[in-house]
Amino acid sequence: MPATLHGDLSRPRSGGLSETPDSNQWKTLDKDLGRISHIEYATAYVARPLIAPGIGLAFIVIAGLGAALFFDSQPGNLVVIAAAVFGAYMALNIGANDVANNMGPAVGANALSMGGAIIIAAVFETAGALLAGGDVVATISKGIIDPASVAETRRFIWAMMSALVAAALWINLATRIGAPVSTTHSVVGGVMGAGLAAAGFSAISWPVMGAIAASWVISPIMGGVIAAAFLALIKNRIIYRDDKIAAARRWVPILVGIMAGAFAAYLALKGLKHVISMSIGLALAIGLVAGLTIWVLSIPLVRRQSVGMENRVRSLKKLFALPLIISTALLSFAHGANDVANAVGPLAAVVHASEFGAAAGKVEIPQWVMVIGALGISFGLFLFGPKLIRMVGSQITKLNPMRAYCVALSAAITVILASWLGLPVSSTHIAVGGVFGVGFFREWYMDRHRRPSDISNGTTRRLPPEERRRRKLVRRSHFMTIIAAWVVTVPAAAAMSAVIYLVLHTAMI
Incomplete structure (x- = not known):
């Protein structure tokens, strides 16, 4: 080997170490492997947000293929396959949005982890849809x-697809x-918009729409007032007592009995009516018996659980x-039994x-349609639900198990009262209204019972605006966003549905 080359190879480098051809090759290889690792990490980071949409898309495709198994792939039945695809997309969105309202308070109160809430909701929503749902529903979403x-079959199908x-x-x-x-309100708006585009203003049952519009106000107010009333009861009878444990031993079984009675009555209305003729009076009687039974059984259980508590x-x-x-699981079952059937109603109509x-005033929802709805809400909750669960559970107002229990209890009781009064209410509005009710009650209560530092010489010191805003317990930005979304839900869905119907009608002429 030439001397000059040998000298270059043997010349000391930094630190007195010498490099050889082998060491240079390993350094190059290490650099290349490092670059590959960085590329893999970057690819994984970029692809992570695409995993959930990819799984959702796979479910939608499977739903379409499943519908094709029930119907031949003839031109006349392709519309049913397309409707099944849209129904699966709808079910995913129900799981992402609507189901989160039931699980949010329990997660926000740290009574359930996010994973536990998703598992409970998926199981009980699916059970509610398949066991107690699927009853005879109005295909035009309750007579809108x-x-x-829209007696012509093709116009009717396009109207339901648009909705x-x-x-x-x-x-x-x-x-x-x-x-x-x-x-439910989204479906109502979609059906109304398609009906307007297909048949004009005379086709809409405006009294029904008026009752639905009234429920925008009635549902959250009823839920909020009942939740606030139970929170006031818990504060006055348990929390602010000298012996909190003794007060809890007396009142917690009563509250558990009320919860059991409310859910028993509601589930009797939804489930047992498939077996026997069920009136609201009989359902309330069943709820009363169930409530008294659970109250008696809860007394020794609560006493045993409270032994040694500080x-x-x-x-x-x-x-x-x-x-x-338990109340959260029952809420999920009730939601699956009620709202899923309403959501897949247009698919059943098609x-x-x-x-x-x-077209028909009433149809029986096929079992495979309910399966799409039940599985879709489970996938939607698992893939996209955590965002809304966190928002409802912790970003509107701070919840603990007592406050969250009041929300769940108010949701069950409000649905029973609404059924008794014949009012069309929304489970979403009730649950979120209960969260607002708990937060606003705490604001009012804290304002009535000021801190000692706020009282000077026997008179209440007026707080500056900045301090009053700091002590607000309900985030006003979320409150205004949610109220605005509620107000525009029906008109927005109606406008979108009308446009979709006109596009479909024009394309198919």
Whole structure:
């Protein structure tokens, strides 16, 4: 080897170390491997947000393929396959938005982890949809438009397809901006808009629409007032007592009995009516018996659980944690039994019209349609639900197990009262209204019971505006966003549905 080359190779480098051809090769290899690792990390980081949409898209495709198994892939049945695809998309959005309202308070109160809440909701929503749902529903979403006005099969199918797509798109948009909206109201708006585009103003049942519009106000107010009333009861009878544990032993079983009675009555209305004729009076009687039974059984259980507890508020949270989890599961079951059937109603209408060639006032929802709805909400909750769960549970106002229990209890009781009064209410509005009610009650209560530092010479010192804003316990930005989304849900879904119907009608002429 030439001397000069040998000298270059043997010349000492930094630190007195010498490099050889082998060491240079390993350094180059290490650099290349490092670059590859950085590229892999970057690719994984960029691809992570695409995983959930990819799984959702796979579910939608599977739903379409499943519908094709029930119907031949003939031109006349392709519309049913397309409707199944849109129905699966709708179900995903229900899981992402609507279901989160039931689980949010329990997660925000730290009674359930995010994973536990998703598992409970998926199981009980699916069970509610498949066991107690699927009853006979109005295909025009509870009589919003007259079936005779869209008696032509093709117009009717396009109207229902437009309503389904518009409702799903609106719920998807609301989820993106973090606003919990009503699935039922979205479907109502979609059906109304398609009906207007297909048959004009005379086809709409405006008294029904007026009742639905009234529910925008009635639902959250009823839920909020009842939740605030129960929180006031808990504060006055348990939290602010000298012996909190003794007060809890007396009142917690009563509250658990009220919860059991309310849910028993509601589930009797939804489930047992498939077996026997069920009136509101009989349902209330069943609820009364169930409530008294659970109250008696809860007394020794609460007494045993409270043994050795310290006399402070933190101990009380443990007594409410299990009842809160049970009430959350029952809320999910009730939601699956009620709202999923309403959401897949337009899909069932398309299937019925394709099979029998005519629109109908009422149809039976096929089991495979309910399966799409039930599985779709589970996937939607798992893939996209955590965002709304966090918002409802912790970003509107701070919740603990007692406050979250009041929200769940108010939701069950409000639905029972609404059924008794014949009012069309939204479970979403009730649950979120309960969260608002709890937060606003705490603001009012804290304002009435000022801190000692706020009182000077026997008179209450007026707080500066900055301090009053700091002490607000409900985030006003979320409050205004949610209220605005509620107000525009029906008109927005209606406008989108009308446009979609006109496009479909024009394309198919």
